[in-house]
Amino acid sequence: LAKTTQPISMDxxxxxxxxxxxxxxxxxxxxxxxxxQQFPSQGPRFIIQGxxxxxxxxxxxxxxxxxxxxxxxxxxxxxxxxxxxxYCLVDPYSSASKIIFxxxxxxxxxx
Amino acid sequence: DSGVTQTPKHLITATGQRVTLRCSPRSGDxxxxxxxxxxxxxxxxxxxxYNGEERAKGNILERxxxxxxPDLHSELNLSSLELGDSALYFCASSDPSLAGGTGExxxxxxxxxxxx
Numbered sequence: 001l002a003k004t005t006q007p008i009s010m011d012x013x014x015x016x017x018x019x020x021x022x023x024x025x026x027x028x029x030x031x032x033x034x035x036x037q038q039f040p041s042q043g044p045r046f047i048i049q050g051x052x053x054x055x056x057x058x059x060x061x062x063x064x065x066x067x068x069x070x071x072x073x074x075x076x077x078x079x080x081x082x083x084x085x086x087y088c089l090v091d092p093y094s095s096a097s098k099i100i101f102x103x104x105x106x107x108x109x110x111x
Numbered sequence: 112d113s114g115v116t117q118t119p120k121h122l123i124t125a126t127g128q129r130v131t132l133r134c135s136p137r138s139g140d141x142x143x144x145x146x147x148x149x150x151x152x153x154x155x156x157x158x159x160x161y162n163g164e165e166r167a168k169g170n171i172l173e174r175x176x177x178x179x180x181p182d183l184h185s186e187l188n189l190s191s192l193e194l195g196d197s198a199l200y201f202c203a204s205s206d207p208s209l210a211g212g213t214g215e216x217x218x219x220x221x222x223x224x225x226x227x
Binding site: 036041042043044045046049087098099100101102103104 | 113115146153154155156167199201203215216217218219220221223
């Protein structure tokens with residue numbers, strides 16, 4: 001099972017772009033990279049998933065280099081409501097039971 | 112709203128007791144997953160059911176059991192409760208037929224269990 005490493009916490013300010021990097025050195029060929037967001041006392045919420053290069057949706061972008069040993073979640077123009085814990089997961093194909101939620105990155109956004 | 116419903120939202124009970132947590136997955140999702148989140152442990156995978164059958168087991172204690180019924184709702188039974196079982200218990204559902212890894216996990220709001 002591929003383990004992920006991400007910063008324990010990050011601080012930023014409203015309107016800034018925030019980049020959270022995750023390393024997953026043991027990622028396997030069939031693994032996807034997925035990011036979830038969790039607010040206090042709520043269930044995690046899917047943000048974005050990718051396999052390689054760049055994926056963008058309405059809330060974030062995910063950058064994955066060619067070796068896939070790391071990935072970067074980019075949140076453009078953050079607001080106070082983006083204060084949450086962000087989890088980087090390595091997602092084995094068709095086996096959500098092998099997904100490991102690590103400690104996540106606690107992102108704090110200040111005015 | 113994820114479409115996953117969990118009841119009860121809060122539960123306070125005493126050590127040694129037994130409780131049942133209930134989860135209704137999103138309409139059409141065949142897979143249900145149970146997770147435990149305590150302050151010092153993060154999110155721990157407990158068990159997965161797919162269309163009524165147990166599909167995978169994680170760090171689930173023998174005192175805990177689960178099942179998925181024909182209407183696809185699931186129950187997590189916790190017995191002989193200990194203080195350390197106090198946690199948030201999340202249910203998630205997914206449709207593994209979606210392309211792209213396991214697809215998106217949709218989590219409920221959780222059931223907060225307090226054991227006194």
